[in-house]
């Protein structure tokens with residue numbers, strides 16, 4: 001059965017498709033500040049040798065490449081063909097593959113991956129989509145597998161918090177404001193993801209969360 005989209009969800013799909021078609025050729029330049037985070041995510045994930053990893057909303061594939069460099073089998077999926085075209089052109093790894101897919105409705109079977117990751121994408125989504133994406137990550141990752149989320153955070157001190165919030169709100173979509181104020185950990189708990197480690201990145205403007213898939 002095809003699920004009916006809300007007006008907000010329809011608007012989000014239009015926005016994502018349009019924005020990333022325009023942004024794709026420049027994305028790696030714009031996202032250069034994140035480049036130092038990629039290897040850190042791989043080390044932090046600390047997946048077992050031979051793990052199968054799904055990188056959700058992979059964009060131009062930078063996080064997927066960082067996993068592939070360490071020998072993992074990686075599949076990167078994204079809604080935007082334009083972003084994936086960049087990833088495919090830059091891909092020099094036999095163990096990294098890219099496919100167009102909607103993260104809210106993946107075609108993979110249950111428990112297909114040891115690890116699933118998503119970086120700098122959840123903040124770009126309305127809450128209902130964020131929830132659907134997390135549900136799909138839980139479904140396609142095996143029980144006790146690892147779920148890694150990398151995204152914006154706010155520094156602890158008041159001035160840093162104020163400055164970073166207003167700076168990022170300047171260029172991110174409206175969903176960012178809801179995302180950054182939301183109770184992220186409650187959303188994880190609701191989806192049976194148990195957070196076992198956190199790492200602050202980008203001087204407090206970003207966070208890596210490592211969770212265990214506790215589905216039954």
Ligand SMILES: C[S@@+](CC[C@H](N)C(=O)[O-])C[C@H]1O[C@@H](n2cnc3c(N)ncnc32)[C@H](O)[C@@H]1O
Pocket residue numbers: 016020031034056057058059060061062063077078079080083101102103104118119120121124125
């Ligand atoms: C800000 S980019 C992040 C790309 C990459 N993960 C990174 O760390 O650089 C967000 C990506 O999420 C993708 N995206 C948004 N909604 C999606 C969905 N429902 N399914 C798959 N990809 C989606 C966009 O097409 C875009 O490539």
